[in-house]
Amino acid sequence: MAKRLIPTLNRVLVEKVIPPSKTTAGILLPESSTKLNSGKVISVGPGLRTNEGKTIPPSVKEGDTVLLPEYGGTQVKLGEKEFCLYRDEDILGTLHE
Numbered sequence: 386m387a388k389r390l391i392p393t394l395n396r397v398l399v400e401k402v403i404p405p406s407k408t409t410a411g412i413l414l415p416e417s418s419t420k421l422n423s424g425k426v427i428s429v430g431p432g433l434r435t436n437e438g439k440t441i442p443p444s445v446k447e448g449d450t451v452l453l454p455e456y457g458g459t460q461v462k463l464g465e466k467e468f469c470l471y472r473d474e475d476i477l478g479t480l481h482e
Contacts, residue, residue, distance in 0.1 A: 397428075400469075401468075402424050
């Protein structure tokens, strides 16, 4: 059975990107050169509500590649895949090619 998690409020569901440990030519990369804590946004909540009832939308959208803090987030396992749930303000930034 497939499950879909839709975050509440300003939370963002992220699948961490595991960097390759070797190049296409077969050269092994040191662990320090591949250590960029990033992930792909899978799902985004509707946003945070103000006291007046207005919704502040999250700063990221589905499909964005984001820079994540080294620690934090809530580990979530859906089926065989592992995801992390972060608050919108915990995400450090977006990464662009």
